[in-house]
Amino acid sequence: xxxxxxxxxxxxxxxxxxxxxxxxxxxxxxxxxxxxxxxxxxxxxxxxxxxxxxxxxxxxxxxxxxxxxxxxxxxxxxxxxxxxxxxxxxxxxxxxxxxxxxxxxxxxxxxxxxxxxxxxxxxxxxxxxxxxxxxxxxxxxxxxxxxxxxxxxxxxxxxxxxxxxxxxxxxxxxxxxxxxxxxxxxxxxxxxxxxxxxxxxxxxxxxxxxxxxxxxxxxxxxxxxxxxxxxxxxxxxxxxxxxxxxxxxxxxxxxxxxxxxxxxxxxxxxxxxxxxxxxxxxxxxxxxxxxxxxxxxxxxxxxxxxxxxxxxxxxxxxxxxxxxxxxxxxxxxxxxxxxxxxxxxxxxxxxxxxxxxxxxxx
Amino acid sequence: xxxxxxxxxxxxxxxxxxxxxxxxxxxxxxxxxxxxxxxxxxxxxxxxxxxxxxxxxxxxxxxxxxxxxxxxxxxxxxxxxxxxxxxxxxxxxxxxxxxxxxxxxxxxxxxxxxxxxxxxxxxxxxxxxxxxxxxxxxxxxxxxxxxxxxxxxxxxxxxxxxxxxxxxxxxxxxxxxxxxxxxxxxxxxxxxxxxxxxxxxxxxxxxxxxxxxxxxxxxxxxxxxxxxxxxxxxxxxxxxxxxxxxxxxxxxxxxxxxxxxxxxxxxxxxxxxxxxxxxxxxxxxxxxxxxxxxxxxxxxxxxxxxxxxxxxxxxxxxxxxxxxxxxxxxxxxxxxxxxxxxxxxxxxxxxxxxxxxxxxxx
Numbered sequence: 001x002x003x004x005x006x007x008x009x010x011x012x013x014x015x016x017x018x019x020x021x022x023x024x025x026x027x028x029x030x031x032x033x034x035x036x037x038x039x040x041x042x043x044x045x046x047x048x049x050x051x052x053x054x055x056x057x058x059x060x061x062x063x064x065x066x067x068x069x070x071x072x073x074x075x076x077x078x079x080x081x082x083x084x085x086x087x088x089x090x091x092x093x094x095x096x097x098x099x100x101x102x103x104x105x106x107x108x109x110x111x112x113x114x115x116x117x118x119x120x121x122x123x124x125x126x127x128x129x130x131x132x133x134x135x136x137x138x139x140x141x142x143x144x145x146x147x148x149x150x151x152x153x154x155x156x157x158x159x160x161x162x163x164x165x166x167x168x169x170x171x172x173x174x175x176x177x178x179x180x181x182x183x184x185x186x187x188x189x190x191x192x193x194x195x196x197x198x199x200x201x202x203x204x205x206x207x208x209x210x211x212x213x214x215x216x217x218x219x220x221x222x223x224x225x226x227x228x229x230x231x232x233x234x235x236x237x238x239x240x241x242x243x244x245x246x247x248x249x250x251x252x253x254x255x256x257x258x259x260x261x262x263x264x265x266x267x268x269x270x271x272x273x274x275x276x277x278x279x280x281x282x283x284x285x286x287x288x289x290x291x292x293x294x295x296x297x298x299x300x301x302x303x304x305x306x307x308x309x310x311x312x313x314x315x316x317x318x319x320x321x322x323x324x325x326x327x328x329x330x331x332x333x334x335x336x337x338x339x340x341x342x343x344x345x346x347x348x349x350x351x352x353x354x355x356x357x358x359x360x361x362x
Numbered sequence: 363x364x365x366x367x368x369x370x371x372x373x374x375x376x377x378x379x380x381x382x383x384x385x386x387x388x389x390x391x392x393x394x395x396x397x398x399x400x401x402x403x404x405x406x407x408x409x410x411x412x413x414x415x416x417x418x419x420x421x422x423x424x425x426x427x428x429x430x431x432x433x434x435x436x437x438x439x440x441x442x443x444x445x446x447x448x449x450x451x452x453x454x455x456x457x458x459x460x461x462x463x464x465x466x467x468x469x470x471x472x473x474x475x476x477x478x479x480x481x482x483x484x485x486x487x488x489x490x491x492x493x494x495x496x497x498x499x500x501x502x503x504x505x506x507x508x509x510x511x512x513x514x515x516x517x518x519x520x521x522x523x524x525x526x527x528x529x530x531x532x533x534x535x536x537x538x539x540x541x542x543x544x545x546x547x548x549x550x551x552x553x554x555x556x557x558x559x560x561x562x563x564x565x566x567x568x569x570x571x572x573x574x575x576x577x578x579x580x581x582x583x584x585x586x587x588x589x590x591x592x593x594x595x596x597x598x599x600x601x602x603x604x605x606x607x608x609x610x611x612x613x614x615x616x617x618x619x620x621x622x623x624x625x626x627x628x629x630x631x632x633x634x635x636x637x638x639x640x641x642x643x644x645x646x647x648x649x650x651x652x653x654x655x656x657x658x659x660x661x662x663x664x665x666x667x668x669x670x671x672x673x674x675x676x677x678x679x680x681x682x683x684x685x686x687x688x689x690x691x692x693x694x695x696x697x698x699x700x701x702x703x704x705x706x707x708x709x710x711x712x713x714x715x716x717x718x719x720x721x722x723x724x
Contacts, residue, residue, distance in 0.1 A: 148619045158557060161565050195520055195607040203523050203604055226611030230619040242565055243605055245557040247612055249588030254616050257510045257592040262624070 016045040016070065017111045017330040019323050020104045023052035024079045024097040026116030026319075027312050033116060034060035036319025041069045043320070046327045049110050052076055052097040076100045082312075086120035090128045098122065102129040105305045112306030112326035114297060116314045123159050126303045133335070135342045138163070139302035140171040141241065141309060142178060143248050144295045149232030153179055153188075157244035157298060165208030168192070168238055169216070172209075174301040174338050175236045176218055181337035182329055183235075191224030191234035193243060198223065205240070213238075217344075296321030299329060301338060306330055378407040378432065379473045379692040381685050382466045385414035386441045386459040388478030388681075389674045395478060396422035398681025403431045405682070408689045411472050414438055414459040438462045444674075448482035452490045460484065464491040467667045474668030474688035476659060478676045485521050488665045495697070497704045500525070501664035502533040503603065503671060504540060505610050506657045511594030515541055515550075519606035519660060527570030530554070530600055531578070534571075536663040536700050537598045538580055543699035544691055545597075553586030553596035555605060560585070567602070575600075579706075658683030661691060663700060668692055 021037045023030045034050060034057055041048050047070035050057050054075035061071065078096035080089040093099060098118070102125040104110045115122050119141065126139055142155040155175045160167060172190050179188035192210055194202035199210060201223060213220040224234050229247065239247070296318050297308040308326045310318055329335075383399045385392045396412060396419055403410050409432040412419050416437035423433065440458040442451040455461060460480070464487040466472045475492075477484050481503065488501055502518040517537045522529060534552050541550035554572055556564035561572060563585060575582040586596050591609065601609070658680050659670040670688045672680055691697075 148623060161557065193608060195523065195604055225615075226608040226613075227615030227618075229612055230616050239608075242557055243608055246555060246588040246601075246605055247608060250591055250609055250612060251588075251616055253587075253589030254592045254613055255620065256589075258617065258620055261510060 016047050017327040018047040018049060018109070019326045019330075020049040020051055020074075020101040020110035020113045021319075021323060022097045022101045022113070022115035023050045023057050024076075025118065025312075026310065026314050030056045030060045032314065032316050033319050035064055036314070036316035037114070037323050038064055038066050038069060038071065039316060039320040040323035040327070041066075041071065044324055044327060046070075046323060048072065048323070049074055049101075049104060051101040051104065052079075074100060074104065080118055080121045082118055084118075084121065086118075086124035087128075089118075089121040090124045098125055099129065102126070102307070105307075106130055111330040112308065114308045114310065114319070114322045114326050116297075116310035116319065116322075117312030119158055119309050122307060122309050123300065126300050126307050130303045130305045130307060133302055133304055133339050133342060136174070136302035137170060138167050139300050140167075140174060141244075141298050142175055142301050143244070143298045144183075145229070145248075145251065146295065147230045147232030150185075150235070151183065151295070152229070152232060152234065153183070153236045154229065154244055154247065155236070155238060155301065156241040157248045158241045159300065160241040162242065163205065163240035165205045165212060168205060168209035168240065169212040170302070170342075172213055172218055172220075172236065172238045173216075173341055175238065177338040177341035178299065178301060178334055179235055180341075181334045182332045185235050187219045188235035189221045189233070190218050190236045190238065191221050191228065193226070193229075193237050193239035193247075194223040195225065196223065197225060209238070296323075296325050299325070299334070304335065306335060378409050379689040380409040380411060380432075380471070381688045381692075382411040382413055382436075382463040382472035382475045383681075383685060384459045384463045384475070384477035385412045385419050386438075387480065387674075388672065388676050392418045392422045394676065394678050395681050397426055398676070398678035399476075399685050400426055400428050400431060400433065401678060401682040402685035402689070403428075403433065406686055406689060408432075408685060410434065410685070411436055411463075411466060413463040413466065414441075436462060436466065442480050442483045444480055446480075446483065448480075448486035449490075451480075451483040452486045460487055461491065464488070464669070467669075468492055473692040474670065476670045476672065476681070476684045476688050478659075478672035478681065478684075479674030481520055481671050484669060484671050485662065488662050488669050492665045492667045492669060495664055495666055495701050495704060498536070498664035499532060500529050501662050502529075502536060503606075503660050504537055504663050505606070505660045506545075507591070507610070507613065508657065509592045509594030512547075512597070513545065513657070514591070514594060514596065515545070515598045516591065516606055516609060517598070517600060517663065518603040519610045520603045521662065522603040524604065525567065525602035527567045527574060530567060530571035530602065531574040532664070532704075534575055534580060534582075534598065534600045535578075535703055537600065539700040539703035540661065540663060540696055541597055542703075543696045544694045547597050549581045550597035551583045551595070552580050552598045552600065553583050553590065555588070555591075555599050555601035555609075556585040557587065558585065559587060571600070658685075658687050661687070661696070666697065668697060 023033045037048050049072045051074045054073050057073050076095050076097045078093045080096045080098050098115050101113045105113045138160050140156040141159040142153050143157045144151050145154050153175045155171045179185040194206050297310040300307040306329045308322045310322045385395045399410050411434045413436045416435050419435050438457050438459045440455045442458045442460050460477050463475045467475045500522050503521040504515050504517040505519045506513050507516050515537045517533045541547040556568050659672040662669040668691045670684045672684045
């Protein structure tokens with residue numbers, strides 16, 4: 001299927017998590033993905049499998065110092081283009097970097113996969129190559145977002161454009177397991193995103209999901225509004241993928257706009273300039289908190305293996321943090337935690353699935 | 363129906379816009395609404411009709427200096443509670459401040475109405491008392507939002523939890539007229555909020571609305587993403603009321619969180635403190651740009667008269683700016699502009715309405 005340059009394999013302990021990275025992904029391909037992944041391997045005990053055009057990957061590896069690190073290269077001849085339909089990538093581009101990286105994980109050659117860009121193809125690979133965990137109807141893309149307090153999980157942020165009440169409920173179950181196993185939150189507070197805090201506010205799907213969540217063993221705190229997300233008083237915020245995707249991108253856009261605006265205001269006068277120089281450290285810390293690259297990528301929840309999706313526009317720092325995230329999730333047994341939470345809730349899950357199907361008259 | 367204390371009427375010219383204000387609305391009632399409205403009358407040539415408990419309104423007027431201003435008080439005996447169902451307010455609380463304020467406008471006693479809180483009741487009063495403009499299927503709540511460049515219009519931000527493609531198209535037509543008549547934008551650039559810029563990205567409603575907008579005479583620039591909203595490169599962003607409401611509140615919440623975070627960082631060291639003092643003016647300007655109170659309220663588009671909805675949590679400054687907005691819209695003939703744009707697009711509107719109905723298999 002693909003050539004393995006296992007001669008490059010050395011460095012990290014054999015017990016270290018092995019992460020497959022789609023080196024051709026993202027807006028910048030190997031020039032950003034390779035340095036980012038290598039930085040992760042240098043920072044942590046991680047074994048890398050870089051999947052893609054071996055000549056281009058090799059050139060990037062030559063340009064940086066990867067000596068002493070456990071870096072393996074798997075050559076592939078195809079690349080998934082943004083214009084490709086997700087299912088076409090899985091069916092017709094069998095030697096594309098994203099497909100091969102996912103197959104590696106499925107076949108036990110890696111503990112998790114990281115890819116940037118083409119979320120649709122990554123999701124298709126997740127469902128059709130890795131496979132869904134038992135009981136999962138639809139996987140969800142979860143984003144770890146900074147807040148005024150601790151980071152929170154927002155899900156779904158783009159895997160499902162619409163979601164039935166039953167799906168929203170499952171997103172909550174999966175995010176709960178993630179928050180416990182990886183973020184270390186003991187009893188995550190779960191909020192349902194709506195347009196008012198009152199029980200009766202929201203679309204039909206939101207109203208139904210509210211009842212399911214209230215009847216579950218989860219720590220459901222009720223509806224939350226857009227303004228509550230960044231307060232950090234809720235550990236998990238649940239919504240459909242259209243709303244979540246808009247929220248995620250709006251937050252990034254607004255944070256960027258505010259940083260630019262602030263810089264413009266702070267540099268518009270002499271006194272301000274002096275003030276800015278003196279406040280530099282504070283501004284740097286401020287930017288760090290709002291910098292999404294710190295959080296790297298978004299895990300796809302509900303798959304049998306770990307899959308982390310990065311922005312197409314990811315820089316090396318974002319890739320680095322996504323690879324570390326994949327390794328942490330492997331070490332934290334995030335997939336097993338989700339499976340066990342799902343199985344503990346299987347009665348409710350079956351019940352609510354039937355109920356949701358009935359409600360929709362399907 | 364109500365007692366009119368017209369003896370208090372003096373000040374502004376008879377040609378000045380007359381704005382009815384629901385003095386009992388919002389989280390704080392007359393204590394915030396009355397001073398805010400009076401500030402508007404002091405700043406501009408506006409005649410006020412304050413509707414609500416005349417004793418409480420009188421006490422507030424006594425406490426501030428309203429001399430020389432055109433302030434009329436209309437007494438009402440009932441108040442719409444947040445727990446009241448919107449249609450119940452219209453049907454059963456006929457002497458509530460919000461119903462009487464809307465009736466005043468309908469009967470020609472005022473040129474527009476401003477109310478804070480209970481968006482549902484305001485919408486119900488708009489539809490059942492003021493009435494929809496010919497051809498309008500569903501009114502939309504439009505928010506004027508600050509951006510890095512000029513302010514933009516986001517619609518709908520909460521009048522419709524879901525919207526058919528046809529409704530999204532009409533929101534665009536109405537927002538276009540508003541942007542021309544009130545913001546003075548010559549050929550407003552209209553974007554459709556989705557999860558990707560490509561034509562094929564989005565829910566079924568978004569895909570259908572895309573085609574309608576592309577086939578119209580509007581200056582449609584295609585899909586925009588959450589991150590584009592605050593760039594200010596699009597003058598109007600169209601979405602359904604659930605998504606828009608979440609966006610609006612998320613923006614407010616994030617802006618507030620960032621301001622608090624920045625303050626915390628800037629005051630955490632001695633050098634930073636000195637820097638902050640020197641940068642004070644810049645920070646003040648920064649806060650002003652992100653302060654939603656500057657923009658006051660959100661107009662309900664598609665009604666026969668002007669109706670401005672304010673946050674329940676509005677402060678006096680927000681009420682002041684909402685009253686000024688209502689007066690400006692009356693002076694700018696915003697309602698007439700929408701009627702004329704709708705009538706110019708009536709062929710397309712009829713066509714798309716039929717098409718939308720067919721598409722939904724209704």
